[in-house]
Amino acid sequence: xxxxxxxxxxxxxxxxxxxxxxxxxxxxxxxxxxxxxxxxxxxxxxxxxxxxxxxxxxxxxxxxxxxxxxxxxxxxxxxxxxxxxxxxxxxxxxxxxxxxxxxxxxxxxxxxxxxx
Amino acid sequence: xxxxxxxxxxxxxxxxxxxxxxxxxxxxxxxxxxxxxxxxxxxxxxxxxxxxxxxxxxxxxxxxxxxxxxxxxxxxxxxxxxxxxxxxxxxxxxxxxxxxxxxxxxxxx
Numbered sequence: 001x002x003x004x005x006x007x008x009x010x011x012x013x014x015x016x017x018x019x020x021x022x023x024x025x026x027x028x029x030x031x032x033x034x035x036x037x038x039x040x041x042x043x044x045x046x047x048x049x050x051x052x053x054x055x056x057x058x059x060x061x062x063x064x065x066x067x068x069x070x071x072x073x074x075x076x077x078x079x080x081x082x083x084x085x086x087x088x089x090x091x092x093x094x095x096x097x098x099x100x101x102x103x104x105x106x107x108x109x110x111x112x113x114x115x116x
Numbered sequence: 117x118x119x120x121x122x123x124x125x126x127x128x129x130x131x132x133x134x135x136x137x138x139x140x141x142x143x144x145x146x147x148x149x150x151x152x153x154x155x156x157x158x159x160x161x162x163x164x165x166x167x168x169x170x171x172x173x174x175x176x177x178x179x180x181x182x183x184x185x186x187x188x189x190x191x192x193x194x195x196x197x198x199x200x201x202x203x204x205x206x207x208x209x210x211x212x213x214x215x216x217x218x219x220x221x222x223x224x225x
Contacts, residue, residue: 042204042217103149
């Protein structure tokens with residue numbers, strides 16, 4: 001199984017809502033990532049988890065809260081978002097976060113988020 | 117510094133070769149990558165090259181690396197309509213993937 005799954009595919013939320021994005025992989029990868037991608041732009045790294053511990057937070061606002069309950073699951077909790085947070089949120093995984101393995105990432109199809 | 121640059125758009129006819137170019141600034145990158153993103157989908161790793169190599173071939177894909185000029189290219193032979201997508205080059209100088217802006221490849225029948 002070389003698939004990274006993400007749910008939901010689409011999400012529309014108001015600025016006062018609380019929602020969560022979910023990501024799952026069963027490749028035994030020990031690194032998992034959240035990216036944000038705006039239209040016609042490259043993905044921007046948000047968070048990196050390595051061995052279930054947060055290793056990188058790219059100065060993301062606290063209205064985005066990541067969680068890694070176990071080595072296969074990654075969540076992104078959303079609260080009090082702004083319309084400019086509307087984007088495609090991509091999850092990815094890799095075997096490790098060092099060397100060649102860091103760049104060999106498997107991406108999920110993303111969650112298309114719209115904040116009203 | 118970390119900066120990866122690509123041209124934004126390339127249009128070719130089906131059956132022709134496509135060449136997508138990329139320049140990067142961080143010479144400490146040990147590996148360089150090419151990712152493909154089809155409309156409405158996530159990114160897919162196409163190929164990568166180790167920095168001590170000049171060329172890598174994988175079926176229709178050829179990657180050329182000029183380390184002196186920090187220039188990377190991806191050649192797609194016999195381009196098909198299914199190759200229409202956005203292509204990102206990327207480096208990992210600090211363990212994080214740094215992407216270029218992406219080149220949109222349009223393949224005309």
